[in-house]
Amino acid sequence: MEAELFKELEDMDRAAVCELVNECNLADHTNYDSDLDGDFYYIVRNDDKEESGLDSELFAVLSGYFLGETVEGKKVIEVEAFTHPSMRGIGFFSMCYNSLRDDFRDVKIKFMIKKPLTGSDCAAYERICFESDDESEPDGYFPESDLHGGSDTDDFLCKGDFHDESGDQTFRLKAPVPFVAPDTYETLRSIGAVHLYDELLMEKVLEHPISDPGDDLCNKYGEVHLTGYDKETLYLYGLLVYDKYLGKGHGKALMKAVENYEKPGKYKKILLQVSSNNVIALNLYEGLGYVETERIVYMMV
Structure with missing residues (x-):
């Protein structure tokens, strides 16, 4: 048994990967996208279902993405890894990881781990x-x-x-x-991974629906950029206060201008993403009433 490397997935393998990710989401109370769109994949197959006692086609999958960035002069590969809930702790992750290390020797590997969804009854995460x-x-x-x-x-x-x-x-x-399950944390620590930062998705329900202001609210103090995310949600993809105006409340003013945009419309919520390392922005959004809806933890080796 070995981890097979693929640059692209055939339809049957893609369906099997989707099934495995969905099994993990159900067991772990997470919401990973089951339609993985990696640059490459390592797959461990369940070739003998009678012996394993498992109907699933796959034991494990590791999906890798070339980020186009470098750390300490080394290219960075972002990784999502999934092992069937019934087959954890017996080496399938290590099989995929060791194959990755053999094939990509001089790289940094960045693991993406999603926090369980609100309502999970697994105390170990919290x-x-x-x-x-x-x-x-x-x-x-x-x-x-x-x-x-x-x-x-x-x-x-x-x-x-x-x-x-x-x-x-x-x-x-x-x-x-x-927010990282103890067994996942121990596994990543055993290969030398360290915690980098978290990415938070935050959301706020508006007092009244607005239309998309686009770039209309940019002014001499800074810029704010939004776009439609879904039929009821605007996504904030840029907030910038120019250097000479920092620390004077202009970021808050730009956000309030968005929330109170005078043109009514269909958008009832604003969604944004912020790094846990960006303490100033995080404090701003929390102070304005934005609530964390999703968190992604990053660890690197």
């Missing part, structure tokens, strides 16, 4: 049960709000053993990454 080495420290749960970067809690959490809620598994984490 909190980690911590068993302290220090008897003076009580055992207990640390909610996700305590796990964000830069807090004293992070330094404390790095020092102990973590276990799942059932107590069946104990593992050591070098740095907590919110």
Whole structure:
């Protein structure tokens, strides 16, 4: 058994990949696009269904994308990886990853991991049960709000053993990454991956529907650019305040001008994307009432 490399997928293989991604979405409460559009794919087939006891055509798939960017002088490949929920922990991800490393030796690999959707009942994604080495420290749960970067809690959490809620598994984490399942985190840490940043999709329901302002609201202080995303949603794809006007509230003013656009229309919501590293923009959007609807975690090796 091996991971086969394909530059393009035949119809039958594409259908099998869609089925596998949908199985993972159902098990993990995620919403990955099942119609993968990679530049290449590694596939591990289920060639003996009687022996495996699994009806699925595939055990695992790894999809890679050439981003056209470099880090430390090396090209970057973005990767999505999926292993059938019934076949995890027995090496199929490693099979795909090792094949990728053999074929693309001098590259940086950037893993994309989606946060489970709101309503997931899997506590492991949102909190980690911590068993302290220090008897003076009580055992207990640390909610996700305590796990964000830069807090004293992070330094404390790095020092102990973590276990799942059932107590069946104990593992050591070098740095907590919110929203990544512990088994996924451990797998990526074992190959040397580190947490880079998160991309957040945020959304706000408007007080009244508006039409698409396009680029009409750009002014001498900065620019704001939107386009239709779906029949009810505008997507904000650009907000820029010119350097000499930074820190004077013009970003907020541009956003308020969009939300209060005088021409009525069909758009009831605004959707935007922001990096967790862009603290100023993130604080602006949160202050205006934008709510996180989706989060993508990036780790790199």
